[in-house]
Amino acid sequence: MQQQLGYIYDRIETLSPMHSKKLKKNMAFFDDRYLELADTFFNKYTRILQAQNKTLDYSIDCYLQMIADVNSETIEFLRTGKYTSSTFDEVNKRVYARPETMEYYMHGLIMSQFLWRHHYQMFNYFITTLPQYVNVIKHYLEVGVGHGFYLSKVLEVLNPESSITAVDISETSIALAKSFINDSRIDFILKDIFEFDNHKKYDFITLGEVLEHVEDPLKLLLKLNALLSPDGVLFFTTPTNAPAIDHIYLFNNVDEIRLLIKAAGFQIESEMAILSEDVSPEKAEKYKVAVLYGAFIKKSNPTN
Amino acid sequence: MDKSEILRIVNGVFIDILDDENIVLTDETTANDVDEWDSLNHIQLVVAIERQFRIRFNSQEIQRWNNVGEMVNSISAKLN
Ligand SMILES: C[S@@+](CC[C@H](N)C(=O)[O-])C[C@H]1O[C@@H](n2cnc3c(N)ncnc32)[C@H](O)[C@@H]1O
Numbered sequence: 429m430q431q432q433l434g435y436i437y438d439r440i441e442t443l444s445p446m447h448s449k450k451l452k453k454n455m456a457f458f459d460d461r462y463l464e465l466a467d468t469f470f471n472k473y474t475r476i477l478q479a480q481n482k483t484l485d486y487s488i489d490c491y492l493q494m495i496a497d498v499n500s501e502t503i504e505f506l507r508t509g510k511y512t513s514s515t516f517d518e519v520n521k522r523v524y525a526r527p528e529t530m531e532y533y534m535h536g537l538i539m540s541q542f543l544w545r546h547h548y549q550m551f552n553y554f555i556t557t558l559p560q561y562v563n564v565i566k567h568y569l570e571v572g573v574g575h576g577f578y579l580s581k582v583l584e585v586l587n588p589e590s591s592i593t594a595v596d597i598s599e600t601s602i603a604l605a606k607s608f609i610n611d612s613r614i615d616f617i618l619k620d621i622f623e624f625d626n627h628k629k630y631d632f633i634t635l636g637e638v639l640e641h642v643e644d645p646l647k648l649l650l651k652l653n654a655l656l657s658p659d660g661v662l663f664f665t666t667p668t669n670a671p672a673i674d675h676i677y678l679f680n681n682v683d684e685i686r687l688l689i690k691a692a693g694f695q696i697e698s699e700m701a702i703l704s705e706d707v708s709p710e711k712a713e714k715y716k717v718a719v720l721y722g723a724f725i726k727k728s729n730p731t732n
Numbered sequence: 733m734d735k736s737e738i739l740r741i742v743n744g745v746f747i748d749i750l751d752d753e754n755i756v757l758t759d760e761t762t763a764n765d766v767d768e769w770d771s772l773n774h775i776q777l778v779v780a781i782e783r784q785f786r787i788r789f790n791s792q793e794i795q796r797w798n799n800v801g802e803m804v805n806s807i808s809a810k811l812n
Contacts, residue, residue: 446763449770499775500791506779507788705772715776 430463432470432484436543439488447495453706454545461552466542469577473538476607487535491543494536501671506716511675516643520597523674530600533673538575538608546702546720550665553700553722554634555581561632561661561724562586569593569630569655571621572638576605582634583611593617595624622651629657635664640675649692658730661697663722667704670718685721690728699723733811738785738804745780749773759801785811 441448458466474484504512513519523529541547562585570579573594586592592614596602602616617624621638633652639645645666652662668679679685682701689696703709704718711717743757750768763769769777778794781787781803787810797803 444771446769446774447771449763450772453770495771496791496795499771500794502775503778503791503794506775507782707772715772717772 430467430470432474433463433466433542435484436470436488436539439485440492443488444492444495447492450705451543454543457545457549462542462548465552466548469542473608480607487539490532490535491539492536493532494540497533497673498671501673501675505669505671511671511678513674513676514643515676516641519641519674519676524598524601527600529673530598531604534575534601534604538577538604541575541577544704545706546704549702550700550720550722551578551581554578554663554665555585557698557724558582558585558632558663564659565590565631567591567593567628567630567657568632568634569595570634570636571595571624571652572597572601572635572641573605573616574601574636576601576608578634578636579605579614580609583609583613588613591615593626593628593630595619595621597621621648625655628655629660630655631657631660633660633662635662637665637667639664639666640670640677640679643676645677646688646691649688649694653693653727656727658727661724661726662694663724665720665722668719668721669716670704670720679721682719682721689723689725693728694725695728697724697726733808735804735808738807738811739800741784742781742800742804742807745777745784749776749780757800759799759804761800762798781807787811 437448437451440451477483477487501512513522523533541551565586568582568586568590573579573596579594594605594614595617596605597620599618602618606616633656635652639648642648656662666679666685668681686696699722701719701721703712704720705712707715707717739757743755746755746757747753750766750773752768755766778789782789785807787807789806793806797806
């Protein structure tokens with residue numbers, strides 16, 4: 429196995445043997461493409477860390493801190509059937525507006541793109557499907573750009589003349605995305621998406637794991653519908669049953685997400701649902717294991 | 733309830749959640765000794781044990797346990 433990946437697995441095994449068992453189960457799914465992408469990613473990421481006087485150990489600690497958060501949120505979720513926060517104000521104060529928290533969270537999350545099978549598979553689905561749409565993308569928007577990993581790979585696929593806008597509500601996210609991408613083509617905007625409007629229509633919008641962060645996900649999809657050009661495409665991901673420090677809207681199952689898509693005036697072009705743990709469907713249901721859902725959707729009535 | 737009784741009940745919860753009749757716990761048992769005891773199952777075990785004994789752990793306790801004996805001590809402290 430590649431050097432950095434091997435190091436990360438070994439260190440996590442020492443620091444958190446139980447979590448390491450989960451990661452090891454994932455390994456069986458990793459093919460040559462994964463190893464190549466992961467290697468490229470970790471090389472780049474390590475260089476960026478070095479430039480900030482940080483090491484991979486720092487990121488592993490961030491990742492395990494994020495896991496500890498998820499574990500305690502999951503215990504609470506199993507006790508009550510609810511996420512611990514229910515308003516945007518709460519999570520804004522608790523997470524987005526708190527650089528110390530946001531910093532370890534985003535480093536943890538970027539690590540998870542390659543440590544979690546469902547995150548890797550969803551990314552792979554996105555990046556292998558996106559080229560289908562590339563020729564019609566003049567204006568590209570990503571909402572909740574976070575660590576910036578998706579956008580960094582999108583840059584390799586988009587036509588060089590496309591305009592690119594990235595919105596996020598957290599200063600820490602924007603700073604991290606900038607350090608990860610560093611491309612003058614991108615217009616980074618620090619804003620709540622509900623307050624964003626630069627009088628432009630976008631041909632493609634990406635919304636990765638943001639829908640569960642808002643009080644009213646229908647309102648968000650309607651907002652993005654209005655920002656899309658008539659034939660524009662939205663790619664979004666969101667999990668069911670996934671407690672986290674900044675999740676407020678609970679989707680109980682994938683059908684609830686599909687209903688929302690329809691209610692917001694969209695139709696599904698293609699979709700993917702991936703279990704977050706390697707368990708049977710029966711056990712997944714019984715234990716309320718998270719499913720990560722992702723879809724490419726278009727306006728069902730493309731006149732506006 | 734004495735600790736051996738608590739251990740016996742905890743053993744039953746492990747058998748049920750990990751779906752393995754052959755699990756025999758001792759105070760020294762750790763996650764390294766039980767294959768299926770991973771992070772997902774750990775959370776299910778914690779919640780099932782809470783229900784069984786009608787207690788609540790706090791997050792420090794959950795992170796601190798190094799073996800089954802320490803878990804049993806936590807339970808015992810809450811029951812007595
Ligand atoms: C869980 S991260 C997802 C990051 C990345 N897109 C991914 O898929 O891994 C959610 C991001 O959305 C941002 N965010 C949450 N609510 C937002 C809002 N109302 N407007 C803009 N950004 C928001 C957060 O600051 C964070 O960077």
